[in-house]
Amino acid sequence: KAGVTQTPRYLIKTRGQQVTLSCSPISGHRSVSWYQQTPGQGLQFLFEYFSETQRNKGNFPGRFSGRQFSNSRSEMNVSTLELGDSALYLCASSLEGQGAKNYGYTFGSGTRLTVV
C-alpha cells in the first residue's frame, strides 16, 4: 500500500511569506501528526489531528497551524515566515491510538523548507 506522501519535497520561501505543506496519510489511517526537524533539536512535535480535530498541540507559536480534511489528508500552514523556520517538516500517520505504541508512526519523507 502507498506510504505517507508529503508535497512538495523542497520549498524556498522569503522571510515574511506564508507557506502551506500537504500530507496524505496511509489509506485507513485517521491520525496525522506533524513534526519539525532542525539540526541539534531533533524532532519537535507540532500538532496531531484526528477526524478533522486537533487533539494534541506542541509548543509552537500561533504562526503554525494545521487542518485535516474528511479524507484524512492534512495541511500545515506557517505564516509570516522567519529564518528560524527553515527545517525539515515531517508528517506521520497512524491508526487511532496506535502511533505512539506498538508499531509507531509511519513517517513521510518530509518537506525541506528553506527561508531566505
Next chain:
Amino acid sequence: DQQVKQNSPSLSVQEGRISILNCDYTNSMFDYFLWYKKYPAEGPTFLISISSIKDKNEDGRFTVFLNKSAKHLSLHIVPSQPGDSAVYFCAASTGNEKLTFGTGTRLTIIP
C-alpha cells in the same frame, strides 16, 4: 527542557560487533518508548518499542532495554551491519499521540 536526551551525537562500531545506543529521560509519566532509524532524505522508520511495564523487548538483531529506576533505555544491535549506518532517534510517549524525541545519534558501521 529536553525531556529525552541522547548524549552521544555519534558512534562508530566495527561490522559484526555490538552497537549500543543510549537514551535518558526525565519525565516519569512516559509509558512507551520507541526507537526510530533515519536515513538522509527519508523520514524516520520505526524499529522497535517497549512498554514501561517491561524491561526488555527483542526483535531479531534489535533489543531494547529499559531501566525505569535510572530513567534510561538502550538499543542493542547485534551483529552490526553496514546497512545499520543511520541516525537513530529515541522517542517517548505518555500514551497520547505526541512523541517526544531525542536529538539523535549518528551510527557509523565500519566495514
